Amino acid sequence: MSNELIATGGFVALFALMLVRVPIGIAMGLVGIGGFGAVVGMGPALNLLSQSPISTITDFNLTLIPFFVLMGVLATNSGMSSELFRAGRAWLGGFRGGLGLASVGACAGFAAICGSSVATAATMTKVAYPEMKSAGYPDDVSTGIIAAGGTLGILIPPSVVLAVYGFITEQDIGVLFVAGIVPGILAVLLYMLTVRVWYASKLPEGEVFHLGAAVRSLRGVWAVGLLFVAVILSIYFGIVTATEAAAAGAFLTALIGLARGRLNASSLLDSLVEALRTSVAIYVVLIGATLFGYFLAITQVPQELTQFLIDLGVGKYGTLLLIMAMFLIMGCFLDAMAMIILMVPIVFPVITELGFDPIWFGVIIVMTVELGLITPPVGMNVFVINSIAARVSLPTIFRGVLPFVAIDVVRLILLIAFPGIVLFLPSGMQ
Amino acid sequence: MTPDRNGAGGALKTVHIIERIAGVMLGLVTVLIVISAIGRYGFARPVPDAFDLSRLVLGVAIAWGLASLGFHGTHIKVDLLAHALPAAARRAINALAWAVLLGFTILLTWKIWERLVSAFYGGDATMDLRLPHWPFILGIWLGLVAALITTALRLWLITARGQDLGEYDGIDEQLEQDLRLK
Amino acid sequence: QDVTLRLSHWVPAGIAPASKGIEPWAKAVEDASGGSIAIQLFPAQQLGKAPDHYDMAKQGIVDMAWVNPGYTAGRFPIYALTEVPFMVDDSVQGAKAIHEWYLENGAEAEMSDVKVCFIHPHAPGALHSKEAITSPDQIKGKNIRPAHATMARFVSLLGGGPVQVPAPEVREALSRGTAEAVTFPWGAMYDFKLTGEVPQHLDMPFYMSAQVLVMNLASYDKLSDENKAVIDSHCTPEWSAKVAQGWHDDDMAARDKLIADGEQTLNEPSEADVAAWREASQPLIDEWKESVVAKGGDADAILDAYVKSLEANDAKY
Numbered sequence A: 001m002s003n004e005l006i007a008t009g010g011f012v013a014l015f016a017l018m019l020v021r022v023p024i025g026i027a028m029g030l031v032g033i034g035g036f037g038a039v040v041g042m043g044p045a046l047n048l049l050s051q052s053p054i055s056t057i058t059d060f061n062l063t064l065i066p067f068f069v070l071m072g073v074l075a076t077n078s079g080m081s082s083e084l085f086r087a088g089r090a091w092l093g094g095f096r097g098g099l100g101l102a103s104v105g106a107c108a109g110f111a112a113i114c115g116s117s118v119a120t121a122a123t124m125t126k127v128a129y130p131e132m133k134s135a136g137y138p139d140d141v142s143t144g145i146i147a148a149g150g151t152l153g154i155l156i157p158p159s160v161v162l163a164v165y166g167f168i169t170e171q172d173i174g175v176l177f178v179a180g181i182v183p184g185i186l187a188v189l190l191y192m193l194t195v196r197v198w199y200a201s202k203l204p205e206g207e208v209f210h211l212g213a214a215v216r217s218l219r220g221v222w223a224v225g226l227l228f229v230a231v232i233l234s235i236y237f238g239i240v241t242a243t244e245a246a247a248a249g250a251f252l253t254a255l256i257g258l259a260r261g262r263l264n265a266s267s268l269l270d271s272l273v274e275a276l277r278t279s280v281a282i283y284v285v286l287i288g289a290t291l292f293g294y295f296l297a298i299t300q301v302p303q304e305l306t307q308f309l310i311d312l313g314v315g316k317y318g319t320l321l322l323i324m325a326m327f328l329i330m331g332c333f334l335d336a337m338a339m340i341i342l343m344v345p346i347v348f349p350v351i352t353e354l355g356f357d358p359i360w361f362g363v364i365i366v367m368t369v370e371l372g373l374i375t376p377p378v379g380m381n382v383f384v385i386n387s388i389a390a391r392v393s394l395p396t397i398f399r400g401v402l403p404f405v406a407i408d409v410v411r412l413i414l415l416i417a418f419p420g421i422v423l424f425l426p427s428g429m430q
Numbered sequence B: 001m002t003p004d005r006n007g008a009g010g011a012l013k014t015v016h017i018i019e020r021i022a023g024v025m026l027g028l029v030t031v032l033i034v035i036s037a038i039g040r041y042g043f044a045r046p047v048p049d050a051f052d053l054s055r056l057v058l059g060v061a062i063a064w065g066l067a068s069l070g071f072h073g074t075h076i077k078v079d080l081l082a083h084a085l086p087a088a089a090r091r092a093i094n095a096l097a098w099a100v101l102l103g104f105t106i107l108l109t110w111k112i113w114e115r116l117v118s119a120f121y122g123g124d125a126t127m128d129l130r131l132p133h134w135p136f137i138l139g140i141w142l143g144l145v146a147a148l149i150t151t152a153l154r155l156w157l158i159t160a161r162g163q164d165l166g167e168y169d170g171i172d173e174q175l176e177q178d179l180r181l182k
Numbered sequence C: 001q002d003v004t005l006r007l008s009h010w011v012p013a014g015i016a017p018a019s020k021g022i023e024p025w026a027k028a029v030e031d032a033s034g035g036s037i038a039i040q041l042f043p044a045q046q047l048g049k050a051p052d053h054y055d056m057a058k059q060g061i062v063d064m065a066w067v068n069p070g071y072t073a074g075r076f077p078i079y080a081l082t083e084v085p086f087m088v089d090d091s092v093q094g095a096k097a098i099h100e101w102y103l104e105n106g107a108e109a110e111m112s113d114v115k116v117c118f119i120h121p122h123a124p125g126a127l128h129s130k131e132a133i134t135s136p137d138q139i140k141g142k143n144i145r146p147a148h149a150t151m152a153r154f155v156s157l158l159g160g161g162p163v164q165v166p167a168p169e170v171r172e173a174l175s176r177g178t179a180e181a182v183t184f185p186w187g188a189m190y191d192f193k194l195t196g197e198v199p200q201h202l203d204m205p206f207y208m209s210a211q212v213l214v215m216n217l218a219s220y221d222k223l224s225d226e227n228k229a230v231i232d233s234h235c236t237p238e239w240s241a242k243v244a245q246g247w248h249d250d251d252m253a254a255r256d257k258l259i260a261d262g263e264q265t266l267n268e269p270s271e272a273d274v275a276a277w278r279e280a281s282q283p284l285i286d287e288w289k290e291s292v293v294a295k296g297g298d299a300d301a302i303l304d305a306y307v308k309s310l311e312a313n314d315a316k317y
């Protein structure tokens, strides 16, 4: 059997296993072992299991993932997400659709201390959806806003997905985080614009604005601001490494929570358990994707694919569009993290070969997989919202999120046309 | 989630304890890295072996976390087809998926046992203090054994008790109450 | 073409050890076999992490692997003698000397489950720092990124702090002050763009790190007799010297470039400094002896043989 055939068979088997609910990481791992075995022999392939999974779970460079997850969980459990929403409501609630604007703002604020999009969407559903519901927002609009706002979790730093991208491509994770800031702010502005322009007629009048209440609401969010500034500035100015910043961020979040009486020993322990569960789920995908990656490497199909894409002769941007289209299509079915781990090692050599900036591409590709989180049929953000607010059907949420998908595409085009929007801030780092 | 609904109260308690121990390990690693950073930048005195210890202890915590995921069913997976199927077919799919997971866990446990033996005789050690690696790999292996048991238990709950995979905390009941209060 | 051998290593394909060491060797094997052997190269950890490479060859995951024994502390106690500083001053003849010595004194005890093909050191590396360092007492209180486990012990012994960061992150660690100095080959100054961070260089054969190319035993046994002969004739101490030459030349060119650069300072230690460094490294030899004796080896005889082999090849510092 030729290597191309084995690789194709591997992808078919992978999608078949995933379709019948085999955990994505396990499916990738099994197909990886099986495919490696088909090329090299089953004995050596099984021996991969003695080496690779242990290397993955004991890799120091990956330890920042559980820390950033923990920081987000601690922030949620100490009530920071509600405070963000209250502050957003106090300042933006006066506009028509103000609660929607407040939700986008709270999502952005929460994204600044949480590295995961699904977690951002889940948290904000619990905080913002009931408020919008009782204010008379249609379900499609309120859940659509949260699903889209949730995607900010992996764009605004810290970001687990950007960290994994940096790990795979050996790019500085701190630089990647800083590169996500301006595109993140741009996303917030465009989402708010969408709420104001597209949905305004479907939304109720704003509430009465009280300057005093607005100022008072800021007392609740100082902790989030302090944490974000501390973590990002210490990375930006190179005071500590990204891993140390992540650990310190989680540690400080716990300290603030304890000092304010929002956390106690029991809820601290619960937070650790919750963060561990989420992290282990990510590690399983990493373990499987690494094994699958070894399988693809031994078939040498990625190299051939690289050559094929370059030989196509569709030009620098033509190839980029092809790659993004591939990510968008896969994003309809695959988890964001799984897609990054699976596809970035394959397309990254093409990107560098074509002369694109690897930091810029990291932000572009994260924004592309973000879209996958909110597009049907598989959109993790939509699913998690549906699992929490089960009375709102999936088609309703997908309908509500549609205008945000459109504005996301606009944002992608902007950043491809003007890479400086991504790159000027990190260029100020040492 | 109540023990009776699960039909495996004792197991639930055990998984609960396992998770808490693993969670505490995650907390310890966080503190270790913070102390190491303070020592390094503040006093030019890094904690010996902070690098190796933090990654090895986290590895043990992750392995024990597998036991939690195998039991609760909260692995990252594609639920698209399962949601579209009637209950009986969904149960068959769940059973198949968890049997595959169990198979993978068995392979992993076997192969990491070989790694444990090799590390025990091979003498692998940490960089600074030359602490042997094998106790950490033993910790990882024990976590896998625990995952083997909890995954098998969940498979039994699916086939014998017809339980589904994945547990979420819905807010609908709370939400209705909130709305009624307004 | 009869057989394809898969060779895995962990450095990018473009840099000297790969392009001027591993690749020419693989080409030479292919040519000598008259096209009967093809060697497929997998660079940059494509098939596994750097510290796993020995086991990957041992377990047949790949046919050949380029291994840094220094990445797995405690695993190859005899080989660790090559990591003890101030022993070797010429990496080309040194490669031959180490190869001859190790086959006689260590390979059977600790690498018996693979076939050792060649030893591949870089030119003796230097200590590169922000501020000039010429004597061992200047290490105290400094954070230093060591090349391997033995260097980490040396830094600790001298009262410094060893900072473990992967090679690609060294630049970041230096620019942020996490580390103030690094032990690295000369070529790494340009490969990792470090001249702006550490412009002071201690110009003495400070340390060495020698990679080993090993082959899976079953992969070797499966070869035809003709192909076995080809492999055997390319797994010799002479080939070790030949393979080491390319990396050596690249390192020396980098050193010349540093000398020519007005911004860079090479500090030559005085004779008293050299004696002080040697004296300070003595505990490393004692620790090495302990670890070998603990595994049942005759440490004194092995050390003696190492020194003799280096002297015979004119590579002793």
Ligand code: NA
Binding pocket: A110, A111, A112, A113, A114, A115, A116, A152, A153, A154, A155, A156, A157, A158, A159
């Ligand atoms: Na974030």
Ligand code: NA
Binding pocket: A331, A332, A333, A334, A371, A372, A373, A374, A375, A376, A377, A378, A379, A380
């Ligand atoms: Na999608």
